[in-house]
Amino acid sequence: MVALIPGASGGFGNILCELLHSNGMKVYGTCRHPDDHDKTDILTMLAMDICDEESVKACVETVLEREGRLDVVVNCVNELFIGGTEEQSIEEVRYLLDTNVLGALRVFQAALPIMRKQGSGTIVSMSSLGGVIAVPYIGAYTSAKFALEAMTEALYHEVRGEGIDVVIMQPVAMHMKRASVGTHLHPVKNVRAGSPTEGMVIQMAKDTEASKLTPELVARKVLQIIKSEKKPLRVPMDRAKSLGLVKRLVPQYILDKILANLIKTMKRNVRDAS
Numbered sequence: 001m002v003a004l005i006p007g008a009s010g011g012f013g014n015i016l017c018e019l020l021h022s023n024g025m026k027v028y029g030t031c032r033h034p035d036d037h038d039k040t041d042i043l044t045m046l047a048m049d050i051c052d053e054e055s056v057k058a059c060v061e062t063v064l065e066r067e068g069r070l071d072v073v074v075n076c077v078n079e080l081f082i083g084g085t086e087e088q089s090i091e092e093v094r095y096l097l098d099t100n101v102l103g104a105l106r107v108f109q110a111a112l113p114i115m116r117k118q119g120s121g122t123i124v125s126m127s128s129l130g131g132v133i134a135v136p137y138i139g140a141y142t143s144a145k146f147a148l149e150a151m152t153e154a155l156y157h158e159v160r161g162e163g164i165d166v167v168i169m170q171p172v173a174m175h176m177k178r179a180s181v182g183t184h185l186h187p188v189k190n191v192r193a194g195s196p197t198e199g200m201v202i203q204m205a206k207d208t209e210a211s212k213l214t215p216e217l218v219a220r221k222v223l224q225i226i227k228s229e230k231k232p233l234r235v236p237m238d239r240a241k242s243l244g245l246v247k248r249l250v251p252q253y254i255l256d257k258i259l260a261n262l263i264k265t266m267k268r269n270v271r272d273a274s
Helices: 011-022 053-067 090-118 139-159 196-210 215-227 239-249 252-273
Strands: 002-006 026-031 044-047 072-075 121-126 164-170 234-236
Touching: 002 011, 002 053, 002 090, 011 026, 011 215, 026 053, 044 053, 053 090, 072 090, 090 121, 090 139, 090 164, 121 139, 121 215, 139 164, 164 215, 196 252, 234 239, 239 252
Parallel strands: 002 026, 002 072, 026 044, 072 121, 121 164, 164 234
Antiparallel strands: none
């Protein structure tokens, strides 16, 4: 099997590539500047700017030229900004949507003709808890994940019966070896002093540090799904399972209380840090 992993330079993407390779797959990863990464026997890194349609097409065509097929695509490209609705700029939100939503669409459009011709293939979109529930102070990110899930679900229905499987993974924050805040947690540029956004950055760092979900666990779950004959549309993991049930089954006022308590925690984080 031939796998393409857009966003393989990140922690999770790199671990996923290693796991797929160890299970007998030919793996191609992508990043903007592959020459900046060490060459290995495990992974062939190709150039791809997911915000550039021609770059995406050229990358997928390179895989097809070398291997003659494309069996698996797991899109691991993910951008995150933290900020309230009034704090984030249109430019920041546009970039977020271009990367997380339109980037996935570009990959879908490049890979689908190959898989349709083969009569087989698996496409996996990496969503998150942000695709389950709209979280205050990361509204742009959760809106991108909502859109990614809607677009992926539509694709699932479009290609059913053509031998192409489409899956949405919903992990929560993964525990990785990072700095206390981590380069993955970007506040928007215009955060107001004392804003709950500052508390959200602190809280997300805490959640990441305390998480029992590791990239290795998520990667093994992705591999399990790829190997499964019958693949589910959505694969919620950890708290995404329980919060998904809460959103579907409980009255809105209970969800309001949960999110109100989250905002109180963010404000307390700001006070404690000052």
